[in-house]
Amino acid sequence: MKKYTFCLLLVGSMAFAQKLTIEETVTGGRKFAVxxxxxxxxxxxxxxxxxxxxxxxxxxxxxxxxxxxxxxxxxxxxxxxxxxxxxxxxxxxxxxxxxxxxxxxxxxxxxxxxxxxxxxxxxxxxxxxxxxxxxxxxxEGEQARFAPNGNVSWLKENNIKITTPTGTVIDVTNDSDKGIVNGSDYVHRQEFGIDRGMWWNEAGTQLAYYRKDETMVGNYPIINWNEREAVNKDIKYPMAGMTSENVTLVVFDVTTGKKVTIQTGEPKEQYLTMVSWEPTGKNIFIGILNREQNHLKFNKYDAQTGAFIKTLFEEKASTWVEPQHAITFVPNNPTQFIYQTDFNGFNQMYLYTTDGKLLKNLGYKDVVVKDFLGFDAKNTKINYLGTANNGLDLQLYQVDLKSGATTQLTTVSGMHRASVSSDGTMVLDQYSNVTTPNEISIIDIKSKKTSQLVKAANPFTGKIDMPKMELVTITSADGKTPLNGRLIYPSNYDATKKYPVMVYVYGGSHAQLVNNRWLGGGGYFDYYMAQQGYVVFTLDNRGSDSRGKKFCDVTHRNLGVNEMADQMEGVKFLKSKSFVDQDRIGVFGWSYGGFMTTSLMTSQAETFKVGVAGGPVIDWKYYEIMYGERYMDTPQENPEGYAKASLLDKVKNLKGRLLIIHGAQDPVVAQQHSMNFIEASIKAGKQVDYFLYPNHEHNVGGKDRIHMYAKIADYFDVHLKK
CATH class of the missing domain: 3.30.2020 (NE0471 N-terminal domain-like)
Known part of the structure; x- marks a missing residue:
């Protein structure tokens, strides 16, 4: 028998009858801001x-x-x-x-x-x-990067320009072919922690930049329907198993105008990550990840000639290696740097020399480093935010570089956003948890004395009756791993009644829906649906974020399999509750959650009676290389896994009512996914509802989002609530 644990929260007073409006599912974050x-x-x-x-x-x-x-x-x-x-x-x-x-x-x-x-x-x-x-x-410039000496680099379309302190504008690149993209942060589709495409050295005299050649990648049409005659905008979308972009790193010298291409070698279809200048400006470091994404080499190059110097270290995995962070040099010590990796199980920090010698493991227990906050004034300690409480909490930690000893500076259970004063004596701490909307304090590190600055009141009191919510723990399908869940009860809950259920799901990597924060991490639409008489349930299955590499690795080559197995454990938990109507369970999710929703509707057709899938991945061979091949390898290497995950031949199993929603200009999950699913449903003789949002990409925003939530709520009411 499974064991379930609970953390009960009653949000707001039940003495009032007001409920959230459908408009407030979108605007409530501002209207009821703490x-x-x-x-x-x-x-x-x-x-x-x-x-x-x-x-x-x-x-x-x-x-x-x-x-x-x-x-x-x-x-x-x-x-x-x-x-x-x-x-x-x-x-x-x-x-x-x-x-x-x-x-x-x-x-x-x-x-x-x-x-x-x-x-x-x-x-x-x-x-x-x-x-x-x-x-x-x-x-007109975009993605500007400022150098300490006053130089600033910026982009005009696919080319780089530099404005000097005297106002002179230098043309760094002059590529007329739009398939050659210089200096953009949109390289490798911004996977691998990439957030920029240009890097100044510390002197501001040389600029390193990505040069992306995607001329060999096929054009993919995105139609704009607003013109008198619809206009096609081609994008480059390298699909799994197909030809990918080629990326190099170039160093430009401002004074001489000389360009040097770093000799990152073959094959051309590889990923360049973790770009970092040595403080002296003599060398530059690059993480070279193979297309298979299972072998990382962290290399050192001569910035003046582009020549390869040495590989400092390598990481290999049977699943995948996923670098997410550039190295950080220890201030005033150009021979030592901090490297973050989850190679040993949890994303943690390691102290290295520039010759590749590992000096110290700075990790602490099973804490996952989420935010590197920098060094103390003496550069002997590092402050960072990391996980606790099985990923439910976020706490402030400090680690000593010399001893490796770690001190936890915040202790109250919850999600903390905190920082240390530059003299290292005080913490500015802000946190919330399921019973605390927001609290901000100053903590004296030595005396532990706390000075409270803000203690926010419940913003719903006297305005909105918010349903009660529980954080729950459920054992995974393998019987080994505790999973975090959130259960929101319907308004005016009566234990003698039976209620329909809306399962809200994501389930993919780099996302976590359940936290020990205000509202438990739930969105206003979740609470709106609970107020309409639904039990609303969310579970972070294996494969989701903040629990370490092993927790995520179970999805390798079989996306959807273990995730669904865990979600069904959540369903078992729901069915164990007397107030749950087992014949009225529905599911809603977007993007990866749309994939999960459609998977559950077709593989667990007896359980789920209604589903709403937004921007769903239907077949992973239509998804892009960088994300898709990390988890699934290529369709040529893993045909069985792709076939198992494809939903095109699963629509024949559909029994409930399914609504597919898609942004008509979606460049992330192309509309091809849902269109092919609709065609497959026609051939299978299955009725599937379909709705497009023109002029929206992967997410539906603005006032149209209110329309979307109204449509979803109505769909559940019509097909599940009755």
Whole structure:
């Protein structure tokens, strides 16, 4: 017999009759936002924090010197006037105070502002109220990267330009063929932690950049239906098992104009990841991952000649290797760096030398590092956010580089977003859990004394009756692994009644739906459906995020199999509850969740009576190379796995009512998936409902999202609730 554990939460007061409206399933996040301090951070070299006022018009501060009382630091008007005074050649109209600021000292910060003609990076002094160190580039530019010496690189379509401090614009590349893409972050479809396509060395004299050649990749049509005559926009979409893009790394010298291509070798169809300059600028490091994604070489190259120097280390796996983070050099020590990997089970940190010698494992228990926060003032310790409580919690940790000893700096169970002051004496801690909407405090690390800054009230009190919710633990299908689940009861719950169920599912990697945070990680639509009389259930099956590599590896070459097996354990749990109507269970999911929904509707047809699948993957051979081949290998290598995961021949098993929703311009899960499924359903004599959202890509946003949720709710009401 399975064992189930519970954490009970009653959100709000049941003394009121109000419910969320369908509009509030989309707008509720703003309307019922909890009290907070927006964009809060430590001011450098001080015992004070800065954040934005509730209307985003002023920069506020609190400090230990005045017992953490709120005072005004800078107004939007002051800042805007300083910008206009310094930059007279452009026009500015700031709607809010800048959100993204970086403190350079206690009294100065850097930020970016947009003018009518150009974009600017400026330094502002809060004492003199003056702007200095202005760096600019045209407002037509994209993906700008700033160098310390004032150079800024930016993209114009598929080419790179550099604006120097004197205003000179340098053409780095001049490729007329749009199939050659330079400097873009959209390389390898942004897998492998790729978030940029250009890297300056520390001196700002050389720029490394991706050069992506996708001329050999077939064109894929995306139709815009808004024109008088529909217009086709071709994109490059390399499908699993087919020809992929070729990527190289080039180094450009600003002074000489010389370009050097790093000699990353053959085969051309490989992935270049973890690009990092050595602080001296002499060498550059690249992770070379083979197309099979099971062998990583971390290589060192001469940045001046492009020559290969050595492989520092390698990682091989029978499943996959998935680098996600560039290395981080230890400040003031160009011979040591931090490397993150899940190779030994959990994503953790390791201290290496630039010769490839492993100095220390900095990991702690089964903690998964989620956010590297940087070093302390003496550069002897690292602060980071990591998991706890089987992935339900996020806590702040500090590890000593010399001893490897780890200290947990936050302790209250929940999801923490926290940071350490630059002098290393205090923690700015913000957290929520299932009973705490939001709490912000300052913690003295030595004395453990806490100064509370914000304790948010329940934003629903007196406004909305929110149903009760439980976090539950369910054993996986292999009988070994605890899985995290969330159960939301219907409003006005009566234990003597039987209720229909909506299972909300995702199930794929890099996603986690259940957390020990406010509302348990549930969305407003989940709670809306509970208010309409449904039991709403979500389970993070094996294959999802924050539980380590082994937890995810079970999906290899067989996507959907173990995920569905775990979801059915969730169904067993539901059926064990007397208030669940076993004949009225439905499922809803998007993207990977759409794949899971359609899989469950066709493989567990006796269980699921209604399904709504948004943007579903129907056959993995139609999905892109970088993600698809990591988990499934190629269709040529794994024909059995692709056949088992394909839903085109499974539609014949469908018995319930299934609604497929797709964005008509989806470049992620191409509409080909759902269209082929509809064609297969026609041939199988099965009735499947189909709805397209024109002018939307993979997700439906804006006001149209309200329409989408209304359609989903109505579909469940018509076919499951009656």
């Amino acid at each position: 009290q907070t301090q927006t964009a809060q951070q430590w001011r450098k070299n001080s015992k004070s924090i800065a954040y934005l006022s509730p209307d985003y018009s002023n920069l506020m501060t609190k400090s230990a010197a005045n017992s953490w009382k709120e005072t005004l630091l800078v107004t939007k008007t002051d800042f805007e006037n300083a910008v206009k005074s310094k930059i007279t050649s452009d026009e500015f109209a700031l709607k809010t105070f800048p959100f993204a600021i970086e403190w350079k000292s206690e009294t100065t910060f850097e930020t970016e502002v947009a003018g009518k003609n150009n974009n600017y990076k400026v330094t502002y002094d809060i004492v003199s109220k003056q702007i200095s160190n202005v760096t600019s580039y045209t407002s």
